[in-house]
Amino acid sequence: MICLFISAGIQGVYALEDTDYPVLVSMPWDHSPVTVYIDEVNVPEHYSPTYSEQVKLAMEYWENGGNGHLGYDPEFKLVDTESEADIYLMWVENLEKNTGAGNGVAGFTRPYEVNGKYVRVDIVLEVGDYQGYAWRQYGDANMREVAKHELGHALGLGHSTDRRDIMYPTYDQKDNVNPILVEKTRPFIYFAVIACLFIISFSGINWLRYRGKRRSLENKLFGDKNGRS
Template sequence: MLPSIVKAILFLPWCLALPVPPGTDLKGWDFVKDYFHHFFLTKKELPLLTEGEQIRFLQQFFSLNVTGLLDKQTLDMLRRPRCGVPDVTDYSISPGRPRWNKLTLTYSIINYPFGMKPSTVEDIIYDAVSTWGNVTPLIFQQVKGQDADIKISFWDFEHGDDWPFDGPGGVLAHAFLPSSETPGVVHFDKGEHWSTSYRGINLFLVATHELGHSLGLYHSGNQNSIMYPTYDYQDPRTFQLSVDDIRRIQQLYGRKMFI
């Protein structure tokens, strides 16, 4: 059975768009099928959709021009660096609204990426958790070692959770929801060029996104949201959560009370 969000989008009026023409680049189609399987459907569900339906779904999901054609705009979007958390969640695993049942959360940084001082990484993670703490009653405390609610680490390729990394570009990081078997676990691809600026991949932006998952947020379809699945650089010095981000995190934990 297809996830409800997939069925809902597939039965929108644009489902009558033109079919995919013959002679389409097979390499491109293989990439799209792998992408669709990885982030949206299982291999068992994938044959239930035609190639044209898969393309139209992706175009609708990412707010692109819905044509059903594998065009440059669509491929460019799918090839952008992104979070490894699937876009259509299996709600049988994480029903309802997953959240922590407490407001004081500890976090630890297990190891560090190449080319960054540990103190720099610690400052960045502090800023990222503070971004969510500034709009909720959540209080974050850094601790040492593995005994923490949120555990942050950097890994290369296969690292034991069935979500292998792929080196520079592609999948940047992933995190597990509070209701999962490994709540609060946040993994970053150690092969990325992590940075504090627009060069490479900005660690603050990705950390803020992944911490959103670790607090219970799914991906957002709002391109202004930090929880949008693909990476887009913003200046961390002027960064602010979107209205959508604030509304959703406050639905889980409430508003911050100022004295």
């Protein structure tokens, strides 16, 4: 059974006071280091070998304090196989095409949570997007920023309302929340998909166009409650 659940994320996150940084889980990992597997084997056509370096730099960003909103000091360790990994990071050519994600979604993070702790996080990033009719591959700087943002989710952070923050812009889409009762311990397994429209503001598209894209996605998901055409 799939329970489709769309959170009141947008209003909920924005309703927080500025001093309350939105956190998904305050201490999501019960061990350290957190292991990361970067899938450089199953890569899409326009994958650049320089992207994995950007992920490593993004890991260092958080190890060195990140945006200052983590209540703990994370440590990452790269591993060679997916089976050893807490965080599995992979690329696809285009999220809209490959996963049916909404237009403008550049990456998503899917944490699997058991009893309030993450047991695994999947991160999927796209390597480029259609802008108008033209395919445009993301550059390294773009990829690094998106990797920082998605790793921020994997460390338990939500979306910031501060436009200068790496965890902005906020677009909090939770779906496929699928409670499974597991035999024996019967923990509550929960996963949320956090889709991120993050890249748009970094890729040279002006803010108005970004806002338009975001609004159309919001309308699609939440309905056009204002009767806007």
